[in-house]
Amino acid sequence: MKNESFGKKILNFIGNNSVPILFVLICVICIPISGFSASYLINEIVTRMGRNIFLILCLLIPIMAGMGLNFGMTLGAMAAELALILVSDWQIWGIPGIVLAMILSIPFSIVLGTFCGKILNMAKGREMITSYIISFFMNGIYQLIVLYMMGPIIPIKHSNVKLPRGYGIRNSVDLIHMRQYLDNLIAVRIGGVKIPVLTFLIIGVLCLFIIWFRKTKLGQDMRAVGQDMNVARDAGINVERTRIISIVMSTVLAGFGMVIYLQNMGNIATYSSHSQIGMFCIAALLVGGASVDRASIGNVFLGVILFHTMFIVAPKAGAMITGDSMIGEYFRVFISYGVITLSLILYETKKRKSKSLVGQQLAQAQKDEEEKA
């Protein structure tokens, strides 16, 4: 009897955490095949954690407000890129350059986030697809600014940033004078593994902020709005505004995260850095066991570790198995999309199941009553 319930518990656990478990399995299989040394792997993962966690954390707030996965975080990334392009052209280097870029990204993020929030309020119930399309739409506007307005309208001086034709920004903007300044400021080496302490400290502060934020009035309102918009409205909470704030916060944080990400990378791929960032962050979060309506800081950390382990080892493992390195490349892209697809499907079917479950229970109760009568 006791064993049975224990078995059931395990089954339940597997059922609820199928995605992370699947990833653990993939990693366990792929790591030995790839033949990477432990120190190399750990080094890579630590670097990627420092690079990505901040970005992924910004997804938590819209989930809290019931707006699902914020594909519009790309907007924050664009804001950060605009800021970094300007800062780079002004030749502000090092830590001051990074700080300036963060501050500069705030107004951009606020404008973009407000726009996104307002549109999402007009498309309640299909926030995700809408935020996804917004990211494409804004990509167009971003290109308009970067490709045509930077130069003639927004002054850009330096030829290492500007296209030779006289306007527009190059495909790739070098951030050599900011590269890993943040990571290296207080870096500690433990057994050949470089730990970017300052970056982790900043991440830690953000985690504390999110924990604290949940306990504020605004955080409470967001949770209320996320669970039942109508009840929240009846209680006098300004639902629309709360939703917009959650998106703006997410966008601003995404902007900071993108600055951290890019200072680690050391250059901006002007027209593509942002376009995939949303997808990878969301995939990582989901791998960590989050769902469309529930995500925690733990999911973020676990997700980054699992997702990026897969990301590092998949190409090599793929090459080892099939003899073609591209297989692994495609495999990891497939896995990223696949995991998002799977999570979305699980979420939607669960929503439906819980509905029909209520019906079944009622029917059963009536049946019982009938039998009694």
Added chain:
Amino acid sequence: MNKTRRLLFQIGAVLILAAIAFCMMVIGRGHTVYFDNKILEYDDETYEPPYKVTVYVGGEQVAKLNAKERGMATTIGQDFEMELKIMEVKGGDETRETYQIKLPRTLDGIVVNLPGYLAGLPEEAWMSEFVPIVTESSEEEEVPGGDEFEMEDLGDF
């Protein structure tokens, strides 16, 4: 009362951010300093370069210049400190000394003529702006557009 108070706080916060941003713009300004160990003619006088100059910035050697050579270092901020190890003639004694230069904020690249500087000439004599020669190939860079991304765009993450 409460509203004005909050407004004050908000304005304060924005001002603080703006102030930080401004500070960053000042202290974070990056410069590239070029060291010319070349002959300088100024006021009808000629200043000969020493045989060899070794330049240290922040304790690290950035250039070892024979006569007629140019070296380069990057720095953040306007207070530039360098250490020069000078060998006047081949095989001669080396002197080591620290120099402070105040860089102009507006210039990206600054050329410092070492013989002129060491001779204690006025600033305009030994300092000049570095103007990069555009050697860009004029080919247009391929700029991706729209919603057609290629595999490369997926990039490394």
Added chain:
Amino acid sequence: MQTNSPPLLEMRNIKKDFFGNQVLTDINLTLHEGEVLGLCGENGAGKSTLMKILFGMDVIRETGGYEGEILLDGKPVSFSTPFEALEAGIGMVHQEFSLIPGFTAAENIVLNREPKKRNIFSEVFGERLDTLDYNEITGRAEAAIDKMGFHIEKNMRISDMPVGHKQFTEIARELSKENLKLLILDEPTAVLTEKEAEALLRSIRSMSEKGIAVIFITHRLHEILSVCDKVVVMRDGFVVSDVPAAETTVNEISKWMVGRNVSSADSRDIRDTSGSRTILSIRRLWVDMPGETVRDVSLDVREGEILGIGGLAGQGKLGIPNGIMGLYEAGGTVELDGKPIPLNAPRKCLDASLAFVSEDRRGVGLLLDETLEWNIAFPAMQVQNKFLRSYLGGLVKWRDEKGIREVTERYIDELAIKCTGSKQKARELSGGNQQKICLAKAFALEPKFLFVSEPTRGIDIGAKALVLNALKKFNRESGVTVVMISSELEELRQICDRIAIVSGGKIAGIRPASDPSEEFGMLMVSMVK
């Protein structure tokens, strides 16, 4: 003592119409501090409209406001939003729960009124970044629960609670409001178990002792008698009686609720069908229709009759046709002409020549964005292959636009549907004409048996008569058996041959339509759950 101070609440000559449809006429009400007022009446009697006016709901303003005066503590008030009413000390517990499922009871009790502490961020970004004071939240929730006198677990999440406790959480939320003077409870016992209902009555008494006035709306009349100081009965937008609870009985109240001077009885054409065979027999039917649960219904319908099904809202009368027609999950057995009809399969019912006009016109009854032609012809086309032309030996079934137009125009004429033509979109018609389209749709199926659910809901009086006459004519001329479900007893008595009353998800009784309405009133409240 009370006579010296002005009453807590006074409503004077309240009038309200919805687009010319008078729903409240000259309502006068007074309520003193600590008094408990029982408000009862049939559905549509105007109870909820009256409460909506008092509570300042948006609907009232949007439909042109109301006439008359409301005085609170002797001062005239007029609330334009529910928040103003809350501010003035009026609390209301609605029938639908207004709770956040993932929050604890305590969090729900203080929802959007959480005690807060200031911090550095809130100075800059405003009060919404104040941190919540959890100790204070628990404290206030405890106080409110104490005040209510029924213990609920303050740290339990709403989604884990039994239904009754959710109801109590709502009440505790209203009680936690410091300035609460008047509490409106809209059918609070509907979801409670016997024990919980008793506890609620006790807590109403204790509230009243603390000086809070309560307006208690319920269909369980004995509850009213046991807890209220006075009873107000409404019918058709009038207050028909306002008496101290001690001076009346359940019988009397139920009479007031449905009673009417029956003068039109003679003109009615009632057919005695007791000799006819049974065409539809329902045995032990249960239907899971939210809000209209059918528990155990057994019913025989005789061929050629018009059977009315009446009852109070939420008792399950709507669930019967919806369950049989397969729109909601159902169980039990249904036989038409001795042949069993499978449940949960709409197509099978239609194939068996049953037809249904739903009470949810816009949701179920119509294709709002399509033409009248489509609306009328669609079911007949799908179920019976009417209005189709076959080509290639039946491989291609082509829509017969001409046939569709003809049938649509015929019904437009027959039912006097006001429209610009058969190609008009259904959305653009008025409620009454939409209802006629729904009827035409069912008529076009030429069924043997027709369910009509709330055919007159939300349409004006002229259209009502037309719709009812059309139904009667359809029954009398084509011999089709009709089962009509309606909340309006008078309407049923006007056109039906027999009337079954549903109460508590079961059939409380079947009477000839000529029986006095008091009889039906008694049945309605007999098994209320």
Added chain:
Amino acid sequence: MNETLADRNNFTVRDRLKSMVRNFGLPRLIIAGFLLLLFIAAPFVGADFWTQISNTINRFSWNAVMVLAMVPMIHSGCGLNFGLPLGIISGLLGATLSIELGFTGPVSFVMAVAIATPFALILGAGYGWLLNKIKGGEMMIATYVGFSSVSFMCMMWLLLPYHSPTMVWGLSGKGLRTTISLEGFYDKVLANILQINIGNLSIPTGTLLFFALLAWLMWAFLHTKTGTAMTAVGSNPTFARAAGVNVDKMRMLSVVMSTWLAAIGILVYEQGFGFIQLYMAPFYMALPAVSAILIGGASVNKASIGHVILGTFLFQGIVTMTPTVMNNAIHMDMSEVIRVVASQGMILYALTRKTEVTK
């Protein structure tokens, strides 16, 4: 007296205009106006009018079938088919297998269609089954089903044992190339049928006729009993259920149709374009098709053949006209940006419209 009459006339005209704008949608009007402007401006900036028209018609003929694929799913209430890549993959499988099996010339096109069909039916059925499980969340999941299937096929293109030397990488002898030329296979097979050439104007009559045939079939289908039921399901699923229609079956049918049309659509596109594009190429192909039908006047739950034709023409017109006209006029090629903003803006506009049918 006369004046008041005139006034009233004016009033009604203005009223009618207003309601027209409202029905048509401001973004659509802007896009149509923009295209008109481009056509007017074209001769002035030195672009040849007839070449432009030819280009537009050509591109129209390539893309129209894929836009047509949107229609069934919109009709059945499944929303915009962001999962179009799934159908495209079926088409690609048909195309590559047809070549692999050694068919050439026009026969290879017929065989490609024939081989693609079972794939489209099977994948479409699976996709439809999935969409029936997740009613209400179709669009987002469709998008990601498209993405994951494309990235899955990326691996398959490398791994599947293709051998035809025209298709595999020359060096390693395995794995398909990213682009495969269709010369000698079905390059322009449809376009060359009855092609009309007058000066700079050339019209691919065959392709247009092929599209017309499919469009007519679609139109005819929507006039049958089943087609009527499908429209009703999209308009009000509860109504349809109450009228005895099997809602899930109708939705499934619409998804299969859409997937099949997408497969045929990509084959038509390839025969016009002259190349098969594999790997990530189908990735974002849904978006132009989606925005085209929306520009044509469709909404998330209403679409007609007219919308397909008008929308494809407007969208492709802008795609072909902007680069030349803009380049000639201001020497700045902003066509990409304009296309992205216009098409994505259109999708956004459609998504934010309130639709009455809520499930």
